[in-house]
Amino acid sequence: MRSNPASGPAFWTCAAFTLFSALVSAAFSLLSLHMAGGHEYALYAASRSVALPLAVLYALFLRSRQGVSALAVTMTLVQLFDAVVGFELHQPGRAYGPLVFAAVNLSLMLWMNRNTDRRSDYMLCRNRVQDLAAWHKVFRSHRAAQEDAGLHLRNMWASLGEPNNIFFLFQIDSVKTARQFIDDPRAAEAGKASGVLDGEYHFLTALPAIKDLPASRP
Incomplete structure (x- = not known):
């Protein structure tokens, strides 16, 4: 693989x-x-x-x-x-x-x-799906399109006790192109075809090293 x-x-x-x-x-x-x-x-x-x-x-x-x-x-x-x-x-x-x-x-x-x-921005996504195997098959078929849009899969998790609630993390080249990828009607069609029931996504950025963070005030 x-x-x-x-x-x-x-x-x-x-x-x-x-x-x-x-x-x-x-x-x-x-x-x-x-x-x-x-x-x-x-x-x-x-x-x-x-x-x-x-x-x-x-x-x-x-x-x-x-x-x-x-x-x-x-x-x-x-x-x-x-x-x-x-x-x-x-x-x-x-x-x-x-x-x-x-x-x-x-x-x-x-x-x-x-x-x-230079890439230090991320997109954390959650999908709750009907069938994990069917969802994963569709998800994998779009890997090339994800890469071309600057979305680089870094990890994937399932909720404990709820294996059909999936979290996955992309490292992204650009927030703008990531939004364009998500807003593309074909992304909604792929989600529907793979059996996504609901989902959400969040854009994140890496924090500096802990020692470089400003001290919290009481």
């Missing part, structure tokens, strides 16, 4: 460039393999390079922010080492390209993770 799939311009831009960088690296490895006439060392190098774009595609399939981050760092290091090789061969023209790729990949990865860290 894919939990909390990533989305947003920063994620897709970083993932796309990381994939492009991995494909370029694999293409050069395959070209070197051809020029080396199938030498065993070139075969080993090519097998590792071809594995990288496949790994990026898998992280994209999972929509995993952590996976894309790890592979972005990997491709940054690969391009940096390629640049070192270019300088060692006294061919700076073959080093500048990898340096640019490394700088862009690292910048996009930092942008993606900075956008994630």
Whole structure:
């Protein structure tokens, strides 16, 4: 099961460039393999390079922010080492390209993770439903739409003694887009189709650390 799939311009831009960088690296490895006439060392190098774009595609399939981050760092290091090789061969023209790729990949990865860290607003929702399994099936079918609207599911609970009274928490990119998602007539239709009897939602924001809170007055 894919939990909390990533989305947003920063994620897709970083993932796309990381994939492009991995494909370029694999293409050069395959070209070197051809020029080396199938030498065993070139075969080993090519097998590792071809594995990288496949790994990026898998992280994209999972929509995993952590996976894309790890592979972005990997491709940054690969391009940096390629640049070192270019300088060692006294061919700076073959080093500048990898340096640019490394700088862009690292910048996009930092942008993606900075956008994630900035989200500190939440939406707490409650639904009382007729049938939990039927409701959950409809709820899961709308995960992609929720993510596209900047709603990132963080947890889900059921009331003790009343398992059909469900609470769930979204971390949200924007209160405005979250309201637009809720006010969309399709959201009401989905609630009706899933058997929601009644519900409510509240927008919340994270408090600072307890030590930073102002002292209460008696």
